[in-house]
Amino acid sequence: MLGLNGRDTTVFVIVTVLAIMAPFLLNPFPTESGLAQFNAGYPDLMQRFAIFAIFAIGFNILFGLTGYLSFGHAAFLGVGSYAAVWIFKLFTYNVVPAILFSVVIGAIFALAIGFISLRRSGIYFAILTLAFAQMSYALAYSVLSNPKFNLTNGETGLQVYPGDLQMFHNPERVPDLPHLFGLSMRANYELSVGGWDFNFNAGYYLCAAILLLMFYLSMRIFRSPFGMMLRAIKSNQTRMTYTGLNARPYALAAFVISGMYAGLAGGLMAAVDPLTGAERMQWTASGEVVLMTILGGAGTLIGPILGAGFIKYFENIFSKINDSVLHAWFAALPDGLEDFLVAIIYPFIGKGWHLTLGILFMLVVIFLPGGLVEGGQRIGRLFRSRKTRKGETDEATQSTPAE
Amino acid sequence: MSKSLLTRRGLLKTGAVAGTGLALPTIFTTGSASAFTNEPTGGTVTLGFNVPQTGPYADEGNDELLAQKLAVEHLNGEGDGGCLNTFSSKALEGNGILGHKVTFVTGDTQTKSDAARASAKSMIEKDGAIMINGGSSSGVAVAVQGLCQDAGIMFMAGLTHSNDTTGKDRSANGFRHFFNAYMSGAALAPVLAKEMGKDRRAYHLTADYTWGWTQEESIVASTEAIGWETVNTVKTPLASTDFSSYIAPVLNSGADVLVLNHYGGNMVNSLTNAVQFGLLDKQVNGKDFKIVVPLYSELMAAGAGAAIKGVLGSMNYNWQLDNEGSKAFVKSFGEKYGKPPSNSAQTCYAQVLLYADAVARAGSFNPCAVGEALEGFEFDGLGNGPTLYRAEDHQCFKDVLVVRGAQNPTSAYDTLEIVEITPAAQVTYPPNHPMFGGDEASLGECNDGA
């Protein structure tokens, strides 16, 4: 289907179903129950899942295929966001031009930075990209927000002010917020069934639709001759050179494509929430996408999506569990036991969520070198091997073939 | 979410009608069915406390959280009632807010605008928070304030000192109790003139971002008004940890006062570095060299240790303030947590009570009604003395403290001593002051999310 082979089609269908059904799947617990704390099906987080999945998928095209470890990818996300907000400020709140422009700006930045950085490889490449990203961050935070030439609005973050030009924006006809031809990105339909509340959010479905498109694109890249070339860069660049192929144009193309993915993600972030800050470009943000990709499984198709979801879930859900919530959970237990359990768990949640995340990174890397995808495969193999063993015995007892 | 053309007053009237309509049972409710965003249903109302829990400001955030929890207790009639007993408005009865028991959710701002908005959104969208309170930086405050304005939620700012929060970035749904950079300058200048004379030459080191610039602008203006000369203003990168290369040239520049427009870790390091360079032991132009830190906090004082001795600065509140409200709050906080509250804790505590009181007086949780109840509200008994919530820019006007690092502190908590309580009148400015966005700055329309 759609030029994909059978297995890829299955994966794509699964991702599509997951993306469409996310409002149900992410809200498995009734709103009033104690476990509602673990629900992730609210618009903001769903949007983040989709956006960071796009970001990580793009990063994976570079890192997973070519092996070039960029430590400055957040710069492209940041400039994408700035580009989109500037479109909002100057022209229109319609998200289409903003997103397109953010992709273009992401591509231009990636081309410039990639052209220079790709002259080196290995850690030298990583440090070059890091240096460019940190420079962008530092400049965006301070110099580029001086009153004479305020491109980024510094610490406060670039946002739309009432006095802004907004040439083609008509608040009489369309919402005074980012919108898709009149459909506000905030438009939300809440469906209450029994104790459950499910959110259907316009912004999320836009992000999800683009995510599916981008995922499809990345599958096609992975399976194309171009993808093979990129893999060749990773496995043996010298041999590739000897066969008369120049690796750099291919690497640069991969870099620019992943820069466009990052710019797109940045544009979408601005589309669902029209404010952007320089922190989006900081090295920690670049590090985050590296972690997402490796955690999920670098070089695999679905790994980056899993990694992005995993980290964002932690950041947004675990950081909000505080000691009162814990006490509420264990309230049924005897007092002493309750306090004991709370004391044990408390360092790992709420303000301690970084600690849990750090431990999980280590565990995943130590025991699952291929990331979460490998974990999934192992579990799958476990089931399959059991099944096949069962199948073997079946075959043994039932010697007549099925046909 | 279409743009409402209703006026605020009209909305109040319809709000009351809609309120009765809401009593009807609904099978499929949508977000737009309620009169305003996150209207409390059932017996509880949820407040959102958005403070830094990770990163360099985690301890300050934790202090804010403690104060907010205390405020919730007091609102629900638990504990000793704290400032409810001294608060000049008696609308709160210790039975929650309008009979709804107060619950809260917490989030981690990480002191990053993005993360702060994400956690605020999760509190609004997922937990149904009716109000967001807290924070420890101006960038975060402005970012979250903008979010709350769009979502139709009240924002009660925590620690934010930049002029912009209630200046050019002021918004109808946002309210600030904390003081600002202009007030620091106005309060400090007379004390500086008295203590150091009127012919001083100042050297500024300024954190290179919006808050630093507004503070530098304010302090330069107010010190030049008393006759000081500004020798140099140097911007330091936010990410700096070592300020030695900025401090090394100070002594040789002809300046005899160093002003550190830094906050948090930046301030701790720059002050420690300046004292290491022996600046306070030197004489320049025949005068003793002095250091000024316009914005102080207890945690910064603790981090800088002995370096703060004798260094002047300003604060929004200090637990040593001797008034009824302050005493009640310190007693309540101290009994529960075993330490006196910091000035950011006091701001967050006061903001929660002020919000609850405004709801009680308005008789509605509708942010527009609450906002109207807060505008122009004059109160006392929350620790700062008589205070006005000005209607034009949603900024509180109250006395500002000038403090100094104590020479011989007796414990970890009295490292700062109050030098002067500058009356509110002296730090008041017109709402269209050029440092606050001038005539163009506007609150915009109140938004209740309907």
Next chain:
Amino acid sequence: MDAILLQILNGLDKGSAYALIALGLTLIFGTLGVVNFAHGALFMIGAFCAVTLQKLLSLSYVVIDETKTDFMGNPLKVEMPYVAKWFGPEIGATIIDWSVPLAILFSIPVMIAIGFAIERGLIKYFYRRPHADQILVTFGLAIVLQEIVKYYFGANPIPTPAPDMFAGSIDIGMLVGFDPNAIVYPSWRLIYFAFAALIIGGVFAFLQFTTFGMVVRAGMADRETVGLLGINIDRRFTIMFGIAAAVAGLAGVMYAPINSPNYHMGMDFLVLSFVVVVVGGMGSLPGAVLAGFLLGILESFASTTWATTTIPGINQVVIYLVAIIVLLARPRGLMGRKGVMED
């Protein structure tokens, strides 16, 4: 002239911290081939060794002072350190005052032990794994270490002053004939510089003049051959990890009085120290030291008013700009070797 001298001095002082951290990173990378993102955390733990010792030495018992009251109006509880009780108030105060220099002795065994534990317990299993895995696992370790420190010590910086006699500054300018106040520099920072020079010299001498060092250098150059000669290079490499951790720790201990330690100070140095290592050339010890001092001096000059008015924002980006220029002009950094970390 004096202004230039002052900035050079400042650059050497800044550079000594960079050089020490980069030296440790390079030791680990050069010997074990591991990219250690937890190195900043080791620096931070070193600084917290000073904090811990200071807290241990000032362990106190409580005396109630009826003449004063605390913030609740109760009689004030005054904390009296045990050392003052045991050794008399004067010697006790001196011991507490000297806690940072004492922490140097305290930190060496602690840091070596931590280094061994990390190498044997974790890094060992990552020698044959890709660099990306090493980065991720050591980054995770760095987060865990700093969160543990945060859990016990809080997020706020903790003042750890140097002994009183080094608290002030020295007017170096006057000593060499400049006007008073022309070149004033804090005593402790001068000590830091001397200390760094000593440690760097010590590490080089150790590698140069001992048999152990010779084997390690041989291992750095060609691990396989050394292994084929029947030498247990792994055990030596474990020891090298311990030494590298100790170097980072000592850099941290001595840094504690310069800036009050906080739990994330390691992360603040991490990116910078990697830039230093790469500019110096991966795997080159002299390169790391040279780049450390060079970047310190450049950073110092970039922060002068003259530089920032000529090129706005230069002080924010100078390190990265230099890194880009160096890497483009010299592919493997200032003194790097071919084939190291290029795959």
